[in-house]
Amino acid sequence: MDTRYITSAAKPEQLPDFDLPELAFIGRSNTGKSSLLNALLGRRSLARHGRTPGQTQMINFFSVNDKVVLADLPGYGYNVARRDVAKHWQPMVDTYVRRPNITAFLCLHDCRRNFQELDERLMFMLGRQLPIILVLTKTDKATRNEIRKQKEKLKKRMDELGIDYQVIIETSATKNQGIAELKALVLDPHLQVEDENS
Template sequence: MIIKKSEFIISAVKPSQYPVDNKLEVAFVGRSNAGKSSLINALTNRKKLAKISSTPGKTRLINFFLINDEFYFVDLPGYGFAKVSKKEKEKWGHMIEMYLVDRPQLKKIVLLVDSRHKPTNEDVYMYEWIKYYGYEAIIVATKSDKLKKSEFQKSKKVIKDVLNIKDEDKFIFFSSVKKDGKEELINLLLEDI
């Protein structure tokens, strides 16, 4: 499938603000600097659909983007890196958990990890959480344009080992700059939706 149309619908902090049309949803989670907004923009061929900032932690709300008038991409606040208060981080954590636990429209969760670094404890926690609740996990190793060809296998092994990725889970390298992995990722996202 080709993404022909994408539009921002709403930023939400609580369930009463979520879209009510029962369209299926694919959520994107990851550290504050993992590149969620850049990835969404690359997938939709829109430079400014999702707001990008050089300051990690810019996404502080749950953002819903309607894709092809058929389903939603949901950009969740990043975790781990943002320079915000502990109270603010707890608020984000509660908001994210409330969405992930109580959203029947949510069908897939894309976990973004930086391909250049070993996943953090928070990445491991998020992956375990995704599996615990029975979601299909798609692991996307971002910023792959910054890796040398000789580093790909090592990066993949480290990420798979640290997260303890299961065989049924999907793993893909992605570059928002070069669009490497774009077609494969879109196919994975739209499979069964």
């Protein structure tokens, strides 16, 4: 894939306009989002890691083959405890998610963790616009049985809450697991990916 950094936005009025399909990556500050994006984009440091969780509060945009735009949203969770950061994070994200050219919300979640209220509220909000794609990260840090049981628990919880989701993809940036499935989505945002791990 031909990938490149386009621009960043720190304020709602800085959000760029694109005529291309856009896929949004969103997750907690400690889900390994930057590592996963770098594995997906085939670049070691295109998406940068923050030294402090929740430190980066910009939305970063990347081009793939000049046909699709990936948006890396600032991590959430850690910043909720800091009101000075959260008051900038919320308006930015609220404005961003209404963009009409977004074709998919990829919600990243550590496979070892249960949903917290903030995760559930965010996924429910996004799922009302488009069926979300739940991306389980760090699968190399859990056994197959642990992942299977956790998936069942998370699916049950999403069904209880009425969160509309398209698929659950298991990934590991370290082991390169699930990257092919994500690349298929990026190269064809309208592709319906089968959940082989159901």
